[in-house]
Amino acid sequence: MSIEKGKQAPTFTLPANNGEHVSLSDYKGKNVVLYFYPKDMTPGCTTEACDFRDHHESFADLDAVILGVSPDPVESHKKFIDKHELPFLLLADEDHQVSEEYGVWKLKKNFGKEYYGIERSTFIIDKDGNLAEEYRKVKVDGHVESALEYIRENLQ
Template identity: 50%
Template sequence: MSKVEIGQQVPDFEVAATSDKTFKLSDYRGKNVLIYFYPKDNTPGCTLEGQNFRDNIDKFEAHNTVIFGVSKDSLRAHENFKAKQCFPFELLSDSDEAVCQLFGVMQLKKNYGREYMGIVRSTFLIDTEGKLVREWRNVKVKQHLDEVLEALNEI
């Protein structure tokens, strides 16, 4: 699968989700879908990002938008993270990186001089027809929520 671009139909995909569910993109036609990719459960930036979406869920619902978080963590780790943070949305486990590859979020990262492939914090907005309408890459958590809400007001 090649990386999806803005204005393109996002190919349908399925991935394991929390709450013993399977996420299938086509099941959400008629709704805007916000998918945010984050590096790791229970880390400061990832926790704050999820909390920002959680605390503003009513604003997303008012815009006919459902939210899903994605990382490579296991479903078990996701279930614990979701419960601890009281997230009202499902987390998707992309352990084989198929969804990460579709959205092009895997990149070479450096940490303490060590290089590795990891998820670059990114968010994607898919419209009610299944087209990618907005993307945010290398997200800075503090201002990100406002950017996303502003984009929802425009569509």
Template identity: 45%
Template sequence: MSSVTIGEPVADFSLPATGGETIRLSDFRGRHLVLYFYPKASTPGCTNEGLAFTELHAAFREAGAEILGASRDGVKAQENFRNKQGFTFPLLSDKDEQLCTQFGVLKEKTMYGRKSVGIERSTFLIDRDGVLRQEWRGVKVPGHAEAVLEAVQALANG
């Protein structure tokens, strides 16, 4: 279950990230934030999603937004993923599932007849005051980064 609601402030969080950083939501006050969750580093869909956000990163910044990616992978796996793909934004390591639980992105999945709990590809747009403005759940990668950019631009233009 999610503890985030559209139109409500998002509780601050603090997680280890690539680049040896610890990142907090409060670090982004005054800028919009795109927080996207992906199932697993270095997999094809997650790579394509990260590359799409990287390709549009300059446009997101022009619209006053930063991007963060998050998964349950450890910092080392995130660092390798980011470096190999040339992502231009930090990746968060949520090994203890604190952030995944806060945003309600853990879902039961079935693959090859086996049930497991994994991250449902999801994206959240948080405004410069820390309020959740929009969410996308069950994301399909093609065209998604562009749709998020449009939402950021609409938010920036008031």
């Protein structure tokens, strides 16, 4: 499936750290910041999650919900949230099906080894469930502020 700005975002249902199953459709009527990250407790992912945490109220003021997705299991997400006091849900995409639908499951190279994993990416989905903006190959520094600014300028 290809994902295209202005078109309906791929729907999904995934288990969340709160013990429930969460669907994108649960957030119809709100802006959604759907961010995909490689792994709980790693330096870049922790920095990104804490940046989203620190701007959580600003996103909420713009009627935006933050959802994080990684292939880690729910138990790992719970530990990550507890350790860093994250105020938003993390979703477990253990079979990477949703990551593949959003085109973020990629062949990666690290220290000469090839493996598949998530390419850090963020998708902003509008209140009607359409993809409004996408950020691929995200660099953590300044990214959360860019996403917040996009919503402030384009979805209010």
